[in-house]
Amino acid sequence: MFREYIGLTSSKTRNVIERELVRRFAESIGDAHPIYIDEEFGRQSRFGANIAPPTFPRVLRSGSIEGLKLPLKGLIHGEQIYHYKRPLLVGEEVFCYSKIEDYYEKEGSTGKMGFLKMKRYGEDSHGQLIFTEESITIITETVRRSLNV
Secondary structure (H helix, E strand, C coil): CCHHHCCCECCCEEEECCHHHHHHHHHHCCCCCHHHHCHHHHHHCCCCCCECCCCHHHHCCCCCCCCCCCCCCCEEEEEEEEEECCCCECCCEEEEEEEEEEEEEEEECCEEEEEEEEEEEEECCCCCEEEEEEEEEEECHHHHHHCCC
16 A cells, blocks of 8 residues: 555755744643753753753654655554654754655454554754654554545
8 A cells, every 4th residue: 555655755854943832842741841941951951952852853844755645534643762862952953854664564353454654864954863753653444445445
């Protein structure tokens, strides 16, 4: 179904780690640690600035992969793993892109399910890797039928 997309990569998309967005994100996940929201605390930290929570890259744009059209509903979030070289700093530019790593299918009790493995990358303005995010999206039989496959 999506095997032809394996190896395809989106173009890099510029994001800015905005202070207010980090604050709202931290509040929404119930983690108001001062390293995320208190400017003075951030300046005094070993990073010299506030940082974003570890799962913050989820809200960053990473471009689109040409031709890949996933439905807006009916997908299942299977897995998500983050790896960091260093934290995301409030105020910095981050360039993100996605790559389709794999697609495979398994037979389930309600029919065939597809597993789409994607990897997102975040780099600084010098092209140095900051983080990667690996995720698996599960495409149920019902969704597969709606896509006419």
